Amino acid sequence: MQQDLLHRYLFDNLDVRGELVQIDNAYNEMIAKHNYPEPVKALLGELLVATCLLTATLKFEGEIAVQLQGDGPVKYAVINGDDQQNMRGIARLQSEVTGSTVRELIGQGYMVITITPTQGERYQGIVPLEHDTLSKCIEGYFEQSEQLKTRLWFATDTTEGSAKACGLFLQVLPVDKQKSIEDFAHLEALSNTIKDEELLELDANTILTRLYHEDNPRVFDPQPIQFKCGCNHEKTMTALVNVGQQALLDDVEKNGEIKISCHYCLKDYVFNEQDIKSIFN
Numbered sequence: 001m002q003q004d005l006l007h008r009y010l011f012d013n014l015d016v017r018g019e020l021v022q023i024d025n026a027y028n029e030m031i032a033k034h035n036y037p038e039p040v041k042a043l044l045g046e047l048l049v050a051t052c053l054l055t056a057t058l059k060f061e062g063e064i065a066v067q068l069q070g071d072g073p074v075k076y077a078v079i080n081g082d083d084q085q086n087m088r089g090i091a092r093l094q095s096e097v098t099g100s101t102v103r104e105l106i107g108q109g110y111m112v113i114t115i116t117p118t119q120g121e122r123y124q125g126i127v128p129l130e131h132d133t134l135s136k137c138i139e140g141y142f143e144q145s146e147q148l149k150t151r152l153w154f155a156t157d158t159t160e161g162s163a164k165a166c167g168l169f170l171q172v173l174p175v176d177k178q179k180s181i182e183d184f185a186h187l188e189a190l191s192n193t194i195k196d197e198e199l200l201e202l203d204a205n206t207i208l209t210r211l212y213h214e215d216n217p218r219v220f221d222p223q224p225i226q227f228k229c230g231c232n233h234e235k236t237m238t239a240l241v242n243v244g245q246q247a248l249l250d251d252v253e254k255n256g257e258i259k260i261s262c263h264y265c266l267k268d269y270v271f272n273e274q275d276i277k278s279i280f281n
């Protein structure tokens, strides 16, 4: 099975667009070594799929961040991506995780979607988290912000090393409103028959044929998705400036070096006295 791909498709006679995402490598890299509780891994998987799906609906070049934040056990969970489907993500816990729904994990909170185009204005959409599932939260976001009927289906397998995160997406095309609503209802009923195992185990063509064979989906070339952190020695060094020269030098004297771990990929960056002095020169 070909993994880590985003498939987009349209239908010959139906005013609806669809997307299918299947991710394994990028998802495994994202959760590796973080020791997240199972429900947090699943939430990050869904958030990763959602970010890929959202990125594909936007005609833009730039970056996107989809963040959930609240007063629950998970302080925040965020995926950062771009139009090339380079993705990274992290969750921060502030207390013991007991439940598994979005509400139980995030508590009272918000979903914040930030789009930063390479050229043009930055856009931020904020919606309160009013549903138990991430799919319902995102469907609500589209209805509220763009008045576009949208449905998402997620499936995750959180087995470390062979984890998978998959998703299916339908959205009306804003053409003929009455027709698009009927078209959407037709495809939604078909898509509702998808089982988690099918999304996780079958290849994209089999899934699309199984669901929509009578409606001739026209599938575009798939786009690869990859985990890419983007951290490096120089950026980490620049971030150290805020700490202040004396505090850093004191730290070096005490510990011999300064070790900074990237929160996302857990890569270590080490700085010695000379490095610290060079930052401030």
Ligand SMILES: [Zn+2]
Residues within 6 Å of the ligand: 229, 230, 231, 262, 263, 264, 265, 266, 267
């Ligand atoms: Zn990193």
